[in-house]
Amino acid sequence: MTTYNELAGLRVNYVSSDPTLNTGNEGQVWYNSTSGTLKSLVQLKAWSSAGNMNTARAVTAATASPQTAALGFGGAIYPPGALQNSTEEYSGYTWATGGNLGTSRKYPGGAGTQTAGLGFGGQRATPPTPGYTAATEEYDGTSWTAGGNLSSARDTSSGVGTQTAALSIGGSAPPEITSVEKYDGTSWTASTSLPTANAVAAASGTQTAALNFGGTSEIKTTLAFNGTSWTTGGNLNTGRSRLMGAGTQTNALAFGGYNGTAAVANTEEYDGTNWVSSINMSTARYLSGGSGSRQAAICFGGSTPSPSAATEEYNSTIFSPATGAWASGGNLPTGTSQMGTAGTQTAALMFGGNTPLAVASTATLKYDGTTWSPTGSLTTGRRILSGAGTQTAGLAFGGLTAPPAVNTNATEEFNGSTWGPGGNMGTARRQMGSGGTQTAGLGFGGYDPVGRTNVTEEYDGSVWTAGGNMTTTRNYLMGAGTQTAGLGFGGYSGTAVLSSTEEYDGSSWAAGGSLNTARATSGSAGIQTAALVFGGAIFPPYSVNGLTELYDGTAWTSAPPMTTARADLSSSPTGTQAAGLGMGGYSPTPGVATLTEEWSGPQTTATASTLTTS
16 A cells, blocks of 8 residues: 555654644645544635636736736737737626727737726737737726837737836747836836846736746746846746736746647646646636736636637635534524624624515514514614614614615614614615624615615714725625725626625725625625625526635635525624624525524634544
8 A cells, every 4th residue: 555655755744733724734734643633734726617708819918906806908819810909807707898998909918907907018910010019008997098108019028017017028029028117107117127038928916026937938937026136936837838827926826828739727826936736727728818816816818729718717725624514593583584684693683674474674683692582673664774783783774665665775773672763875775785883884885776886885873974986886795894894795786696805995995805606695794804605696597505605804715504595684794704693584495584593613714624533
């Protein structure tokens, strides 16, 4: 029998307690003599299919956007080599058409984000008269406008950085060049040249902390830039050109490319020193668009060698596996869905919603960790409303009133026994995400009298005021966190259920890590860096799930599912990531549910997998 030492070249460590677990333990195996178990920490890595681009294309460009807010532009369709000026924006689930480039081109460089993008260089004609260009264009999320030209025309350069602090690295004029230029939002100026001419490479990082890898003649070379000089890093395991990259200088991802013979699907992760092979993409391809981080990247389009519209998302986590469990709690007195909630797992507040006896109920219930009991009723009956605060200082706002159903902007405050009026919201709406407290509440997204909205409002205990708009318009979304550190995720865009997450800092929203399962009408809990989502629906077609996921401020990780799949749970946070509460909702069997489930013990740090027990 082959031993582990023979297979891995290592002996199994014999220890009395598990080591402190972090990324440095990935792949390690040890025997815990106290518990009598053989354990390992295995990083979970996977590529998964996502929504196709609207136009199959290769030699496109991408910005440094997050996985859930990617931007692709330009490129060509082969045959016959027709150049593209179209732009596509990714929502975390589907691609939508953006503003056209002023100049159709292939092989452009890219930097920036979906709402502040940069495209530069490329070819603006088809061989035998390629027509290399130095033109730069800037994208504001809607349209492209001319920026300052590169010092010299080129294509196949690598791009990193932001719209106002970018790098163009190498490329071909032809032949390949060593030139590196930096952009300040207005003009390009010369920076330190590459030690060797290179093109069709990948890059990651920023203007002053960049990484350039692979390239001409399928090299394995990696170079790091500190804003002044280039130094050599660890070699790729698979030499390739026309590859894609994501991440930072010390936490990068390389994927796809061309090995001199064919397209490859190889993926490698970089820690600032070494490249380590990871999971292959489903589709081998080169000259694709790519962006995101080492933990959450995206690859789209490219050549297989035929032009492709395929999109794949890469997710990597050291949670292995996520721990925690759902257990039965006290049943509701009657089946209820589409309610608002506040409080914690052992001191919860539930109000409004639909019951078999009332559409847009005024009923309010308290939970003590064991039993639900009635308390003072809402003044305005409503469903699909939002909530925040605690059991003794709750906040109810928005929603849809009883027939004739209309959106309401009414706010009510709960003092532990009765509801009283609060300040009205600026916009009447339903199906919002929410967070915060009775005196510092947050409501965002939803459906107003005009349609779906991205509007955010903040409550100070008396009045609602406008906050920064969400990036993505959506309703039926989930929320967590506080007024100055909020989290909004999932929901419905009108055409698709979303997986994208947005983080709020008190003034503006920015992209976070995508859910593993797109969903709407779920339950949620927690804070911006430790959130919980469970249950929900996917539509169309309509299907209900009980899936649970945990958020660590960067990525979502799958956890054990609810006992009963259901949707139309509260759209506001209840409890914490360590002690969530899911109640009521709609389940195909038995319909509107009375069930309560309590979540406990989610994994907040890496957990070892038990391989065998002695």
